[in-house]
Amino acid sequence: xxxxxxxxxxxxxxxxxxxxxxxxxxxxxxxxxxxxxxxxxxxxxxxxxxxxxxxxxxxxxxxxxxxxxxxxxxxxxxxxxxxxx
Numbered sequence: 001x002x003x004x005x006x007x008x009x010x011x012x013x014x015x016x017x018x019x020x021x022x023x024x025x026x027x028x029x030x031x032x033x034x035x036x037x038x039x040x041x042x043x044x045x046x047x048x049x050x051x052x053x054x055x056x057x058x059x060x061x062x063x064x065x066x067x068x069x070x071x072x073x074x075x076x077x078x079x080x081x082x083x084x085x
Contacts, residue, residue: 027070034068055081
């Protein structure tokens with residue numbers, strides 16, 4: 001008689017000390033809105049998202065489109081920039 005294996009049960013990962021704060025939807029911006037606030041073109045913003053950029057701008061994807069949390073972008077703007085060699 002063959003033994004029947006019990007199905008594997010997925011155990012949720014526990015992440016210690018992670019606090020989740022609600023995000024105000026008005027702080028989520030499109031690439032056009034970020035470009036307007038920074039007074040640059042869309043192309044410049046796209047370039048700042050590239051992983052090979054020295055200090056990439058924080059963003060996240062919703063499907064294929066980029067979105068930006070303005071609070072994270074504000075913190076990014078305040079970070080000290082590295083001087084060009």
